[in-house]
Amino acid sequence: MKTPHFAIIGAGTAGLATAILLAREGNNVTIFEQVDELSPVGAGLLLQPAGLAVFEHLGVLDEALTLGAKVTGLEGQLPDKRLLVNSHYHEASTNLYGLGIHRSTLCHVLTQKLSQYSSHITWRMNHTIERLEEHPNEIRLFGFNQNQKFDDCFDAVLIANGARSQLRPKAWVKVDQAYPWGAAWSIVPECLALNPQILHQFYDRSKIMMGILPTGAIPSEPEQRLASVFWSLPTAQLPTFLKDEQSKQTWLNQVSERWPDVAEWLKQILYNNQIQPKWLSAQYRDVVMTQFGQGRIGVIGDAAHAMSPQLGQGANMALLDAWAFSQSLQLAQKNQNIDWSLLWQHYHQHRRSSTQFYQFLSRLLTPLYQSDHWWAGGLRDLVFPWMYQIPYFRKEMAITVSGLKTGPFQQLDYQKIAQYCEKENVLNSKSESLPDY
Numbered sequence: 465m466k467t468p469h470f471a472i473i474g475a476g477t478a479g480l481a482t483a484i485l486l487a488r489e490g491n492n493v494t495i496f497e498q499v500d501e502l503s504p505v506g507a508g509l510l511l512q513p514a515g516l517a518v519f520e521h522l523g524v525l526d527e528a529l530t531l532g533a534k535v536t537g538l539e540g541q542l543p544d545k546r547l548l549v550n551s552h553y554h555e556a557s558t559n560l561y562g563l564g565i566h567r568s569t570l571c572h573v574l575t576q577k578l579s580q581y582s583s584h585i586t587w588r589m590n591h592t593i594e595r596l597e598e599h600p601n602e603i604r605l606f607g608f609n610q611n612q613k614f615d616d617c618f619d620a621v622l623i624a625n626g627a628r629s630q631l632r633p634k635a636w637v638k639v640d641q642a643y644p645w646g647a648a649w650s651i652v653p654e655c656l657a658l659n660p661q662i663l664h665q666f667y668d669r670s671k672i673m674m675g676i677l678p679t680g681a682i683p684s685e686p687e688q689r690l691a692s693v694f695w696s697l698p699t700a701q702l703p704t705f706l707k708d709e710q711s712k713q714t715w716l717n718q719v720s721e722r723w724p725d726v727a728e729w730l731k732q733i734l735y736n737n738q739i740q741p742k743w744l745s746a747q748y749r750d751v752v753m754t755q756f757g758q759g760r761i762g763v764i765g766d767a768a769h770a771m772s773p774q775l776g777q778g779a780n781m782a783l784l785d786a787w788a789f790s791q792s793l794q795l796a797q798k799n800q801n802i803d804w805s806l807l808w809q810h811y812h813q814h815r816r817s818s819t820q821f822y823q824f825l826s827r828l829l830t831p832l833y834q835s836d837h838w839w840a841g842g843l844r845d846l847v848f849p850w851m852y853q854i855p856y857f858r859k860e861m862a863i864t865v866s867g868l869k870t871g872p873f874q875q876l877d878y879q880k881i882a883q884y885c886e887k888e889n890v891l892n893s894k895s896e897s898l899p900d901y
């Protein structure tokens with residue numbers, strides 16, 4: 465059999481992780497990325513244990529740990545100092561933890577790993593893909609590079625070009641809409657007044673929410689520990705956030721009335737000429753698909769299932785997609801051929817229920833933190849403290865945050881994802897019966 469050649473569109477978390485796994489198994493991969501240099505900007509993010517299991521499988525966990533910030537749990541405070549959310553990974557399983565990481569660090573760790581398989585990788589930076597055509601034995605991609613049109617053929621394509629993808633097959637898209645709320649965010653030096661192993665959140669009803677996430681260091685400045693600050697806002701208000709002195713004062717007063725210690729820290733940052741933090745906006749999309757792949761076309765990462773980052777699962781899901789795709793490919797690569805229908809059957813078996821579970825929960829919970837509904841925050845403040853008193857719910861909440869859930873009563877096995885033995889890492893599921901979709 466000739467070595468399969470995959471095209472991956474988009475060098476984000478999903479695209480890079482998948483490229484490593486495909487190249488490691490001896491496949492050829494061409495990565496198309498629209499920007500001319502990978503220098504990811506964006507708020508830091510929290511990799512949950514499920515994502516870290518994939519990191520272990522990829523062989524990049526140790527490197528990520530040297531730069532990122534180990535996070536042991538999530539604490540969400542109300543204005544009266546009560547903890548509304550108090551979830552710690554050890555409640556799910558003793559050895560679990562999360563990792564706050566800067567996007568450029570995440571990209572650095574993945575591209576470093578990818579460079580080990582360079583003979584199987586072709587980079588096409590500054591190449592934007594506009595459309596694709598599926599033929600019986602190949603996929604043809606059409607795009608442009610510096611105003612020059614090009615087209616190229618591959619055995620299969622993975623669309624990993626993020627939440628705003630225009631390439632995912634329209635017939636598979638059930639929902640594709642913007643959220644009415646987003647967040648302003650900035651990267652700042654770590655807050656020494658707060659526990660550096662905790663993602664801290666602050667809420668007042670469903671209208672005010674702030675997050676402070678330790679994200680560790682970036683490769684070029686390994687000594688400087690950083691944090692990402694998030695401030696939730698309706699999208700219409702994002703462009704004017706902190707644009708003048710008056711709005712800075714109003715914001716600091718809003719925080720100070722509720723959480724004075726944090727306001728003091730923010731004040732020092734805002735008025736420190738050496739730091740001068742830049743505030744940027746993040747807007748979210750909700751994307752639901754009826755299927756993630758068929759034949760020679762697959763959709764992974766945010767392109768397949770973008771959602772509000774309320775549960776902090778997007779990058780984890782992208783990593784789990786990469787893992788599930790490589791497992792499914794190995795299973796379907798039999799008798800000198802790839803059985804595409806078996807591949808997608810297996811992939812959907814792994815990814816559909818988990819994705820549905822987190823998308824459902826994200827839709828349910830997001831309005832409790834980010835909406836104008838008068839009842840949302842009150843309902844949340846009544847129900848959550850009650851739930852946290854019951855050990856069963858505390859544990860379930862920790863497993864959910866860990867990204868390991870595949871349904872209300874099922875979960876993934878961290879070790880099964882993390883393990884990697886060369887040429888023997890196909891899941892022992894070849895004899896399992898596969899459900900029909």
Ligand SMILES: Cc1cc2nc3c(=O)[nH]c(=O)nc-3n(C[C@H](O)[C@H](O)[C@H](O)COP(=O)(O)OP(=O)(O)OC[C@H]3O[C@@H](n4cnc5c(N)ncnc54)[C@H](O)[C@@H]3O)c2cc1C
Binds near residue numbers: 511
């Ligand atoms: C404020 C905020 C906080 C978040 N916090 C968390 C968190 O704590 N934990 C977590 O797990 N997730 C978090 N997320 C979600 C996470 O960032 C995403 O889920 C994840 O980055 C998705 O990765 P991806 O590879 O699918 O897409 P992306 O990272 O968007 O990558 C897509 C790539 O495709 C390229 N591209 C686009 N179109 C084309 C084209 N036509 N041709 C070629 N290239 C193209 C883009 O340039 C880009 O490089 C957060 C998101 C936001 C906005």
